[in-house]
Amino acid sequence: MIEENDKNKNDKVKSLSEKEIAYTxxxxxxxxxxxAVTELVLNDLKFDIPKLVGKNISKVRIDLAAHKNEKITFIEVENGLWITHPQIYRKLAHILFLAYPAEYNSLTDEEQILFAKSKGIGIITVTANGSIKTTLKPIEHEIPIHLAKSIISLIDKKWKKDN
Structure with missing residues (x-):
């Protein structure tokens, strides 16, 4: 489904929905x-979510979780450039991205990009026709091996269930 987003007050531009971006x-x-899988849920039964994300919550849902060569990548998909939400996943993945529609523009974009850079969060834009561009490369972070193995196991389990 293609949605209309306000580029500015007078122009309407077409962009992919969050679900379509995740699938692309x-x-x-x-x-x-x-x-890779979409909508991976990590809960307090297996992980200490409040400690890992710094919030008093019992579960997190990652829009897109993937692994390759024992490195975990999470991609949080938003309908705009807002870094505050994806940063809670910092301690759960080696590589973290925010993805959003390339057609989105905001007056705070520069501020958000600087914030993402300071947190090591990469930024991906996806156009309405499905073109993907990395606009900010992430910094790879270390996470505890036992945590990585548990998350990789969950990704594999969900992948088998979904396929």
Missing amino acids: LLLNLQKLGYT
Whole structure:
């Protein structure tokens, strides 16, 4: 489904929905040899979510989770450039991206890009025709091996269920 987003007050531009962006990125990651799934849920039964994300919540849902060569990549899909939400996943993945429609523009974009850069969060834009562009490369972070193995196991389990 293609949605209309306000580029500015007078112009309407077409862009992909969050779900369509996630699916486009899922297919791309699979072509690159990643094991990838959408809507991975991590809960307090297996992980100490409040400690890991710094919020008093019992579960998190990652829009797109993938792994390759024992490195975990999470991609949070938003309908705009807002870094505050994806940063809660920083301690759960080696590589973290925010993806949003390329057609989106805001007066705070520069501020958000600087914030993303300071947190090591990469930025991906996806056009209405499905073109993908990395506009900011992420910084790879270390996460505890036991945590990585548990998350990779969950990704694999969900991948088998979905396929």
